[in-house]
Amino acid sequence: MKNILIISPDKKPIKAIQDTLCDYRVTQHEHPNSSNLNQDTSLLIIDLSVLKDAGELILESTRQQIPSFLISTNQIDNIKSLACDAGLSDFLHPPFHRSIILSKIKTHINLAEIIRSYTTKSVLPDTPENDLLAAQDAAILCLASMARVRDHSTGNHILRTQHYVKALAEYLRYHPDYALELDNDETIETFYKTASLHDIGKVGIPDAILQKPGKLDPEEYEIMKKHPMFGFQAISSAERLLARDVRGKAAEFFKIAKQVTLSHHERWDGDGYPQGLKGNNIPIVARLMAVADVYDAIISKRPYKEALKHNTASAIIKSGKGTFFDPNVVDAFLELEDTFDQISYILEDYFPSHGDLSVHSFEELFP
Secondary structure, X not given: OOEEEEEOOOOHHXXXXXXXOOOOEEEEEOOOOHHHOOOOEEEEEEEHHHHHHOHHHHHHHHHOOOOEEEEOOOOOOOHHHHHHHOOOOEEEOOOOXXXXXXXXXXXXXXXXXXXXXXXXXXXOOOOHHHHXXXXXXXXXXXXXXXXXXHOOOOHHHHHHHHHHHHHHHHHHOOOOOOOOOOOOHHHHHHHHHHHOOOOHHHHHOOHHHHOOOOOOOHHHHHHHOOHHHHHHHHXXXXXXXXXXXXXXXXXXXXXXXXXXXXHOOOOOOOOOOOOOOOHHHOOHHHHHHHHHHHHHHHHXXXXXXXXXXXXXXXXXXXXXXXXXXXXXXXXXXXXXXXXXXXXXXXXXXXXXXXXXXXXXXXXXXXX
């Protein structure tokens, strides 16, 4: 059970979110003090009423790579800027929706764990199960990175889109239309892992098209549109090559991997590719990936443009609600857009990009 430390002189913040945090061990201290933190603290939440006295505590949480949130039990218009100016990771304020709180908390704890393991080179206990999981994860990332390297992209894109997809899935698991499929941590973890494979079909696209530093002509674009099918075929071939029947977790992994590779360019209104799927016929993982991929393409630097601001990306995603994107996924994105911004900022800090050519123009995003 992970530990959350709340700094507040009263019980209001805990009472506001205690039911949501039932799977965490919550400790409260009235006054901010850096000695409150220990190696078991997974998240720090600071009440707005003590923010002005929490500078030393915030610095120590940053040094220990512990994510920190600002919380207010009142609606505060400038809470985002207050959290940002104080060097905090994110914020919580009314209305305290379970889906928002848990998506933010799980996202930031997961990011912190990845960064700590990267900076300290920590390893899991040496057991056969952990060794197998590590080998599987390495194989997935190697396959994903091969496609990204061929089109001059970086692993940063892989990491960002994985975390965007996971944040959206954590939010939507409490939505009645998605709860059946997103009903457990294993499914969401599979969404997270397979998200890295969405563009592996680009290994089948000629270099002259992948590496073209500008807009594709219509003929080139038609060739580029084949990459979802190539990715689907690659995953299907791997599934068939296994020397035994694929069942259980492995079968679920292959199913979702095929869905995300084949369908992440489908559109909610049916005008996407390669199958022209419409609405709920598009697999959920592909609907999440569509938003994640477009958002990341917009905020990424291209040879012919600078990276656009988060607010621009948010407006473009919002404009595609009900046409390009599942309306509920867009609503989830808008609730979590500040967390998306933080994901890109945090991962860029630790895993800097040098360019990304995976999408050649906005016409390719919105043909």
